[in-house]
Amino acid sequence: MFSNSGRLIPWPYRIAYGSERAYDCDVLVIGGGIGGAWAAIGAARCGARVIVLEKAATERSGAGGAGVDHWQWAADNPCSGVTPEELAQALIDNHGGYRGGHSTYIQCASAWETLLEMEAMGGKIRDTADEFRGAEFRDEKTRLLFAYDYTNRFVLRVWGHNYKPLLREELRRLGVRVMDRVAVTSLLTEGGKQGTRAVGATAVHVRTGAFIVVRAKATVLATSRPQRIWTFSSELRGISTFRPPSVSGSGYAIAYRAGAEFTMMEKSMRSPFGSPYAYPPYGSGNAINTWYPCTIVDANGKEVPWVDANGKVLSSVAERCRPCAGQKFFIMGGGSSSQPHPGLPQYLGPRPIPDLEARMLAGDFTPPFYADLAGMPEMERKAIWGIMVGNEGKTRIPVMRTYMASGFDPGRDMLQTYDFLRGHGMREPVLPQERTFGEQGACGGMLVDWDLMSSLPGLFAAGDLIFGGQDHSHAAASGRYAGARAALFARELSFSELNDGQVRDEKHRVYSPLSAPEHGPDWKELNAASARVMQNYCSEVKNAQTLALAETWLRDLEANEAPRVRAENPHELMRVLEVHDLLTCCRMIVAACEARKASSTHLHFKRLDYPEMDPPEWHKWVVIRSDGDGVQVSDRPIAFWGDFESHYRSRHAQNLAAWTQEPPTAARRRATAAT
Amino acid sequence: MQDNPRVYATPNRPTPGNPVRFDPARCDGCNRCVTVCLEDILIPNPEKGRPPLVLHPEECWYCGPCVDDCPIPGAIRLNHPLQQRVRWKRKDGGHFRV
Numbered sequence: 047m048f049s050n051s052g053r054l055i056p057w058p059y060r061i062a063y064g065s066e067r068a069y070d071c072d073v074l075v076i077g078g079g080i081g082g083a084w085a086a087i088g089a090a091r092c093g094a095r096v097i098v099l100e101k102a103a104t105e106r107s108g109a110g111g112a113g114v115d116h117w118q119w120a121a122d123n124p125c126s127g128v129t130p131e132e133l134a135q136a137l138i139d140n141h142g143g144y145r146g147g148h149s150t151y152i153q154c155a156s157a158w159e160t161l162l163e164m165e166a167m168g169g170k171i172r173d174t175a176d177e178f179r180g181a182e183f184r185d186e187k188t189r190l191l192f193a194y195d196y197t198n199r200f201v202l203r204v205w206g207h208n209y210k211p212l213l214r215e216e217l218r219r220l221g222v223r224v225m226d227r228v229a230v231t232s233l234l235t236e237g238g239k240q241g242t243r244a245v246g247a248t249a250v251h252v253r254t255g256a257f258i259v260v261r262a263k264a265t266v267l268a269t270s271r272p273q274r275i276w277t278f279s280s281e282l283r284g285i286s287t288f289r290p291p292s293v294s295g296s297g298y299a300i301a302y303r304a305g306a307e308f309t310m311m312e313k314s315m316r317s318p319f320g321s322p323y324a325y326p327p328y329g330s331g332n333a334i335n336t337w338y339p340c341t342i343v344d345a346n347g348k349e350v351p352w353v354d355a356n357g358k359v360l361s362s363v364a365e366r367c368r369p370c371a372g373q374k375f376f377i378m379g380g381g382s383s384s385q386p387h388p389g390l391p392q393y394l395g396p397r398p399i400p401d402l403e404a405r406m407l408a409g410d411f412t413p414p415f416y417a418d419l420a421g422m423p424e425m426e427r428k429a430i431w432g433i434m435v436g437n438e439g440k441t442r443i444p445v446m447r448t449y450m451a452s453g454f455d456p457g458r459d460m461l462q463t464y465d466f467l468r469g470h471g472m473r474e475p476v477l478p479q480e481r482t483f484g485e486q487g488a489c490g491g492m493l494v495d496w497d498l499m500s501s502l503p504g505l506f507a508a509g510d511l512i513f514g515g516q517d518h519s520h521a522a523a524s525g526r527y528a529g530a531r532a533a534l535f536a537r538e539l540s541f542s543e544l545n546d547g548q549v550r551d552e553k554h555r556v557y558s559p560l561s562a563p564e565h566g567p568d569w570k571e572l573n574a575a576s577a578r579v580m581q582n583y584c585s586e587v588k589n590a591q592t593l594a595l596a597e598t599w600l601r602d603l604e605a606n607e608a609p610r611v612r613a614e615n616p617h618e619l620m621r622v623l624e625v626h627d628l629l630t631c632c633r634m635i636v637a638a639c640e641a642r643k644a645s646s647t648h649l650h651f652k653r654l655d656y657p658e659m660d661p662p663e664w665h666k667w668v669v670i671r672s673d674g675d676g677v678q679v680s681d682r683p684i685a686f687w688g689d690f691e692s693h694y695r696s697r698h699a700q701n702l703a704a705w706t707q708e709p710p711t712a713a714r715r716r717a718t719a720a721t
Numbered sequence: 722m723q724d725n726p727r728v729y730a731t732p733n734r735p736t737p738g739n740p741v742r743f744d745p746a747r748c749d750g751c752n753r754c755v756t757v758c759l760e761d762i763l764i765p766n767p768e769k770g771r772p773p774l775v776l777h778p779e780e781c782w783y784c785g786p787c788v789d790d791c792p793i794p795g796a797i798r799l800n801h802p803l804q805q806r807v808r809w810k811r812k813d814g815g816h817f818r819v
Binding site for chain 1: 735737740758759765767774781782783784785786788789798801802804805807808812817818819
């Protein structure tokens, strides 16, 4: 990097390589995104001393830091037509059983309760300005706005663009120690042994390079899911991931190395969000999620019909938001995803006709297609190009403000779609090897119990990293719950002594890229190489031979190339360590693919050597854990979490009783009175 | 060979190279965007009061808090790569783009 005068710019932050700082806390939260921030709040409200380690800045970090438009699966809200039990079971059944029962139920049972706390922190959750008075999706009494199924009302439309800064304020109010720009590199375990209690973590400051050691009685991991596993574009890196590209699966890698169990790691799917040829998410015309239920028209203005689960053509926009004959309620809709989840007809929402591609080729429709915002009823248009695009992460500025600054007028203009050519939802067609691990739908993650604790005592999980869960309200509700469980766990324990050898070895590993030779590959080249191995040997086409080669070549990269990747400054050091973690994640995925000796529709999983789809004896969770240099495989029955209500209720009551700190509203009122 | 001080031997720049653009007349170098950036792609300008430098343009996630949280309207704006610019059609005529 050269300055305007052509001189090299010195590193702008004080370098502190090798310096070591140590901290103690009751609950350590790793990752300060939505799940981590709520976990820290949940723990601090129990009176625990909490530290948050966050690789970016907690004020805006994480997949939901830039905003949120839908508060999903809030079956506990006063307008909901479904119970938490009904909705959680439907979500699980709709994934063929492969959705995490614990955290899905926690989300369905407490998303609304969590959102009320967001409101108490100052977040807007109601149409207080009466902008949508009389709209079909508004409850006049509570002024809440709903999305998708207007009859059953369990997904809320919210003004979430500033929720993350408000969470940061709440952490400050509760006295949580937030350490930003600090990347965690390892979990410390009792006696320094794999598979024992989690007793702390090591980390590195990504601006100064200082080494940080934290001793904790309990730890909550909240680092989301690995991106950049199959697709990596060195020059369009940021565009190639739906979650932030720095989400490198470090939580997965460090917990796996520490001996924690993971499940559903074999699931992956095609996703154009992982393609460098994609457009900004929700930035082209579409009809799903943020844009549901937008009308799509062809080049001549001919409307693409919508159909319900029975195949009945719907004659009005209003009908797109109602369950069809024979359905009690529906889940989302719009025909999302380029590799649609099979789902169940009883929960299938309305969508544009699924055979659009064939009908276009037959001459019924003329490309290109457009999202006809201008032709939508006024309330729906104002909701989409207003609350939704105006508050969803990565759309408020990149789409709404940027497009309008270029002259886009939702009342006159139709935004082009680049995806309906293939009859799919919002996404452009992608190649089979352009896969993502977990950008859409429930994906693999850390195995947890009803305390959201992993197989390692003292190690808890929040948000995306929990197996089979997803989205913003899931991260919030599961984080809030996990934080409380971790704080209660910590109450019973004293600190465990750290193992000096474990800390010393990790410190050596962390700094080794600084002394790597000067002419090795850089971190981007290594990332692209690991992605290529995954594309070639662990993609849509795989069998025992390809998976064995994947393992061989990943180990080759780890042993022979990774040590040659050099870091010139703390930022690069962070990126190199991320790729080391990604390589661990790749090996976890390969091990899980090897362990499942059957194909599965629900897992988007095909083994050429075991072609039978979903044989009953494989209808179970495949679980992996690291054991020295090898992998231990076990399994769990499909609904191993048991009864929702009885497991949840007692713990939830304990959490409520433990939250002795003053809630945000009372504190806010007092602060206002004082001024 | 004649010396030409305005021509340098430089490597290719990373592309896309301008994920955010600063208006130097408005930006007062408060570095708020440097603080909130998720990917840490910006660094403070060595010259105080000047716009931050985009050190790692190709790492941008195009998420927008740098713009949303900037205290001075118009001091920073998001700049999509050319291949990412979406098109639209106006009902009463004309085609446009970001």
